[in-house]
Amino acid sequence: MNVQGLSEREIFSYLENAKSEDTDYYRVLSSMCTHPHKIAAEAHRLFIEANLGDLGLFAGACKLEQEVVRMLGELLHAPLIDVPSADSYEYSVCGYLTTGGTESNIQAVRGMKNLITTGKKGLKGTPNIVIPESAHFSFDKVADMMGIQVRRASLDSEFKVDLASVESHIDANTIGLVGIAGNTEFGQVDPIDKLSEIALENELFLHVDAAFGGFVIPFLEKPQPFDFKVPGVTSIAIDPHKMGLSTIPSGVLLFRSPSVLESLKVSTPYLTTKSQFTLTGTRTGASAAATCAVMKYLGHEGYRKNVQYCMQLTTKLVAEARKVGFEPLLEPVMNVVALKVPNPDLVREQLLERFGWHVSITRTPRALRLVLMPHNTPEEIIIFLQDLKKVTAAF
Amino acid sequence: MNVQGLSEREIFSYLENAKSEDTDYYRVLSSMCTHPHKIAAEAHRLFIEANLGDLGLFAGACKLEQEVVRMLGELLHAPLIDVPSADSYEYSVCGYLTTGGTESNIQAVRGMKNLITTGKKGLKGTPNIVIPESAHFSFDKVADMMGIQVRRASLDSEFKVDLASVESHIDANTIGLVGIAGNTEFGQVDPIDKLSEIALENELFLHVDAAFGGFVIPFLEKPQPFDFKVPGVTSIAIDPHKMGLSTIPSGVLLFRSPSVLESLKVSTPYLTTKSQFTLTGTRTGASAAATCAVMKYLGHEGYRKNVQYCMQLTTKLVAEARKVGFEPLLEPVMNVVALKVPNPDLVREQLLERFGWHVSITRTPRALRLVLMPHNTPEEIIIFLQDLKKVTAAF
Structure with a gap:
């Protein structure tokens, strides 16, 4: 300098x-x-100052973030819940804008770990998750960071995760499964409905990495089941900065249940809000505006x-x-x-x-x-x- | 939608x-x-598409990132090394643009853990780090995620970390210390030179969280020692999106030695580069441009x-x-x-x-x-x- x-x-x-x-x-x-998309770039510019890490100061950007979560809840078939007082309905979904698929995957697994280890189900030994061999390398970061074991199930001849292999990896210390809806290498979609059956049967979380596929599969002629319509799916990663045509960094992590999001909270003593469930602290509201704008425009x-x-x-x-x-x-x-x-x-x-x-x-x-x-x-x-x-x- | x-x-x-x-x-x-700064916002706009997660495609943005690392290495007194072939010199520093202080702190601790557990120093039991009571809540996320123990040393009457308390928390499983240069609550600077002595004596890493203070202390009339001039400091977190007047998200993590950065690498099979040491995958080059521009302008x-x-x-x-x-x-x-x-x-x-x-x-x-x-x-x-x-x- x-x-x-x-x-x-x-x-x-x-x-x-x-x-x-x-x-x-x-x-x-x-x-x-x-x-x-140019609308996304323009909206990003408009909110270049916004800091979603300090929601009390940026209530407007925060609403845009929640609108993105709501729209994606709708797109990904989150269940409807009645709101009798408001004479309307809401989607039973919660989540936030991440920096992308890696943060979403890390946080989904962190949520599993936190809820299980503080929850009633006792573990003997290191917790593990079972992911497909085709999972993105962000799960190598999960394995490196999180103090949990990451087990890789093999693929079948169509490059989908092999269900027998998944089942063979599950034991008493397994806390969750991961399925990929549009894997990075082949664009293949794992049999999420079948993984859901295994997850429900074994009382496991099921995270779906739809970072790429989330903005593709719903718009295909014959979409395969991969989202909250599948009952066992507990969280979904979807990246607006890929096929969502938003700006970088724009990922979204959605949870079916607020309890998982709650488990990620740490106290934030010097902010306008009392706690924070995100991985990063200061984070851009420009991405929320960009994603909200392009979704509404398209x-x-x-x-x-x-x-x-x-x-x-x-x-x-x-x-x-x-x-x-x-x-x-x-x-x-x-x-x-x-x-x-x-x-x-x-x-x-x-x-x-x-x-x-x-x-x-x-x-x-x-x-x-x-x-x-x-x-x-x-x-x-x-x-x-x-x-x-x-x-x-x-x- | x-x-x-x-x-x-x-x-x-x-x-x-x-x-x-x-x-x-x-x-x-x-x-x-x-x-x-308006220069930062304008540079951000110019590089809105750039993805530092795919360096082979964005060689220009990558150079801007490396220029930021170089300029910060200079500002923070990284040692000079001769480059005889080029008849010039470089700073012995490496690092990258993070999403902010939280990612920087997480990655610094992850580096300590990876290098120690794969290194020669054998640990018996859970590794731990000693941080000041005044450390930012991002260390609660470190504690929650990383499978290491985070020990909090008390503060003295001036709200600096108490050195006797730090020493009392060190044991055979301690891998590193953290000092804060400009803590979030009081703006106080821990005695980094004294922490350095303790770190060197005990062969520990010393990470300095200068997320806020990094763009303040060097410009004060009487700057306190806090950076790579202090021999035991092994990594520094500094946030251009705070007093650096850059756009969000702009954090920087600097390491004295490339070996720590190396320890963070995972393979990236489908990118233009072979491995990745960052926490996130896709990441914005716009922040690199914004930070580089405002640093050069001011x-x-x-x-x-x-x-x-x-x-x-x-x-x-x-x-x-x-x-x-x-x-x-x-x-x-x-x-x-x-x-x-x-x-x-x-x-x-x-x-x-x-x-x-x-x-x-x-x-x-x-x-x-x-x-x-x-x-x-x-x-x-x-x-x-x-x-x-x-x-x-x-x-």
Whole structure:
């Protein structure tokens, strides 16, 4: 840092220079994020000062956050409860805006742990949770931080979690299960209804990681059950900053029961509120405004069109890939394609070096992983497959 | 969420309505946040899309983040190391932009735990850390999450951590100490140099929580030792979104040694990078741009003026308060005043209800807690004390 500051002009020249090195999502097929909607960016700007960590000072931003929770409760089929006094109804859901899927997953597991260890069910030994092998790497952070054991159930041939494997991992110290609704690698949805049966039978929490799928599955032609309509689902992570087209950082964690949220509370002696259940302290209200704005602007129909567009790209990609001899590992469930190609790591490298395509790789088996997002176009798909053919022709 | 979306006009009318309920920091004496600098807000807007969770796609934003780390390393006296090949030097510091002090504190403790438990020093039983009684409530979250024991050392008569109490809490399972440079309640600075001696003697980590004080102490007339100049300090939390005048969320966690940061890594199979040491996954690059921009714009002199202004308000408040018979609990070290008043909880309530003043309360002893920020004015101070007198006259 200089002793004297730089001028505004020097600084923005410096920033623009840095920005030129950032992607504008051209030829990006590896990201689950995309351009935020312009309404979201504008709302974010309007609330740039808001601090949801101090709700008494930011009652307006706080209402926007609660409206997001309410709208998502509705979207994700939270049960209705009568409010006789108000002659209306509310959704039986509670939650808050997180920084994204990782915080949501950490807090969901922390809630399980807190409620079980302070609750009536006694544990003998280290508590554990059972997650699918396909769970996001944020659960590695959970395992690293939380003093609980994270057990990984294997996948079936369709890359869904294998239910027999889940059951085999459950013991007296198991406190919860995790199912993924749109896993990062394959876009596959675990059999949440079946996991729910296992969870209810064994009195376990069931957290659904729908960070990516939450803004996709409800808008598919044939949505699979994954949300609060499934009785055993106790919490859901959903990320507006992915397919919700909001700004970063915008995640949401929803609980069916307030008791789990309550268990996360710590006292906050010097704030306008008495306690805090969030992971972070100071947190942006701009994301709440952005998410609220884009959800109200697009409505169900806007999101349905967004998902339809991405699914059309997906269908096109798979069809064109087949024409040149590449098969997907599974029929895409959402806008994620895992494509079988020879030597995927080398293909990835060359696609980037020779043609500027950003793609990624699934772990097991190794295949090209392609996420079809609103920033992609049908014309790009054709060019991508031509480039893929060129790259693989050499092998 | 409606089936059809609302119009842009309807949405911004709705947002403006919510915004009217948010504070504009008028008569706010309770917050450690303030208006972000306009340069920060503008830089934030420019990088609204940037995702530091995917560094390969956002190399420009990543450079801004590293520049922030470098500038803070310089500010906080990280040791210089020669880079013979480049004929220059670098600061021996590493770190990253967090969402704020809470994440920084959590990650610092997680680093201690990971490095000790995977390192050579064997532990018998649950690891523990020793923190001051005055530590921020984020350490309650650490205690709740991390599977380690958090021991609280008592304070001396000046509200600094008592060194004998710290030493009495250290045992074979202690992995680290925490000192606060600018504690939330009193703005007091713990004797970091003495804590450093204890840490070095016992081979412990020493994390300094300078979330608030980090952008204050270096610009005071007589700065106390609190940063990497003190040899035992292994990590520092500093929040640009407090006195750094950046946007939310902007925290920074700095480590003296890369080995601690390394210990936080988990693999990231589907990203452009191979591993991630951050707590969150997707994270905003807009904060990096905002922080980098405001630091370069203000420079040392800009921050010095900002601190001088806040300290003048502080001195004025204490002098005027004394004139009407209210004494501070301690001579303010930075821009935080703890004022002895009769029945502080009631005073707080009435200051808000009758005059719209937001103040807060220290825990032990209970006193009025006032934070003098750049949004406050000397004229306000006079009116505040008149109002305080009116409120207390009734008792």
